Amino acid sequence: MARVTPGQIVIWVLTGLLLFTMAAPMVWLLISSFKTQNEFLTGGIFDLPESWQWGNYIEAWVTGDFATNVRNSVIATLPSLFLLLLTGVAAGFALEVMVWKGRNTTLLLFLAGIMVPGQMLLVPLFISYFQLGLTETYWPFILTYTAMGLPLTVFMMAAYFRSLPREIFEAATIDGASMLRSFVSVGVPMVTNAIVTLGLVQFFSIWNDLLVALTFVTNPDLATIQVGLLNFSGEYGATNYGPLFAAICINVFGTLVIFLMLSKQIMRGMASGAIKG
């Protein structure tokens, strides 16, 4: 067994402190979410709850309308993600694998979009959605998220297609496959990992978005989970701490569970993307 050096002890202590700093706020949040309103107002801030108030979660979910918010987030996120990946992967293929005049210019056009802040689009889009009568529907979410995610998706997909050997597609062509055919049967299967990784990154950025969700839809019945959480404290005359903490917990730990199920994929994708980038 290796001897323990003073240097190693320092590293262990530092790592321990680091992990405590990362975890402690979330543990405190979770424990507090089971307290009664009275315990929030008068009890010790670090005390355990006297009895575990599962009712806080029910109240947040039902009375606080959090169930509606989650439903809206799902309806806003999944179609956007689907459209974004479908159109983005196809465009990446057309821009990288296929040979035509102007493809570099078109790729640059998409790339330029990465730098433009969302605020630059808000006013014209709001006017358009308002005049088309879409402000009471999910369409502003789906359309805006799809368009806003496209520059990164197209750019990354083009980069992934570039890393594949060109001979594969030339061979498919010689075997008589049309380009649409080789996109579906050769191109897409070879970049599945990249699509999943990019899909995850885009999922979190759409799911966690506030700017679009706050701007285009004013009807509380269509509010997403982030807008719902933002206004949660405002819905009651006095803040109802238990349900508020429960709502934050649902948001935080729900996202964590999704992340844990998929974390290997994200980390792998991020590391390889950074190296290639």
Next chain:
Amino acid sequence: MQSVLGDKRAIVILLAPALLFYTLIKVVPIFWSLGLTFFDGNVLRGFTPAGFANFTRLVGDSNFWESLTFSFKYAAVATVLQVTAGYLLALLYVFALKRSSVIVRTICFFPVILPTVAVAQLFKRLFAINPQPGPVNALIEFFGGQSIDWLGDATTAFWVFMIMDVWKSMGFFAVLLFAGLVDIPEEIIESARIDGANGLRLVRHMIIPLSLPVLLSAIVFAINSTFKVFDSVIALTNGGPGNDTTPLTLYMFRTTFTYNEYGYGSTLALALTVVAFLITIVVFRSSRRDVTAAGGAKK
């Protein structure tokens, strides 16, 4: 074969949907927004031409300059802190924890994927003074200090933002920089060790220069995202106290959607875009020079 690879019909089918979405919802609005800077009004009142009035107003608008200053200050301090913390973490992963760093890496990455609104709500309670001192104030009182109204004062609120930002995003920068550090060949570091370089000297003269390209792209990324900070401000302080923590993004949002001044709002959005572009260009230029200099030094 080239004719198949250049099949026009296939190109149109594959590219058209993305191009259509992108053009209609991104490109057209950008130019439309540019046009709106010469108008005054909103969707209900309609629009009237305003000439250059919005631009002269911008120059004389003290709220604009204050929010721009806040955005700059936020981006500068947050970038330095995030990248430094991320770099220290990455060094810890690579040189101290080595193979056992996976768990630490994953735990430190947790906050990165959490919704900003939820994190801000959490930090609001951590630094609370009402209805009861939150954990931070409770600790201060435990050590005999006085509770501080963190979010009620511009300076302390600014530091709550910084702490929250570092807590939330250092794991991201750590993973990004980790990828750059892992790429450094073991032999180079080993031979430097044999030549007598260790600890800080090793980091300063070997590791930082060798990981400079990734470090610079991390800085570009950090500046770009912190300059556009919006979610966390709305959720943590809502720009207050007063307008003391209002960045340009929030000022633009308020002007447009709270005060219904679409023309001036577009002008503020344009200012935001132009400044963000300028920052990126300046950082890119200086980073290009540094990377080539480092490359030269390597030889």
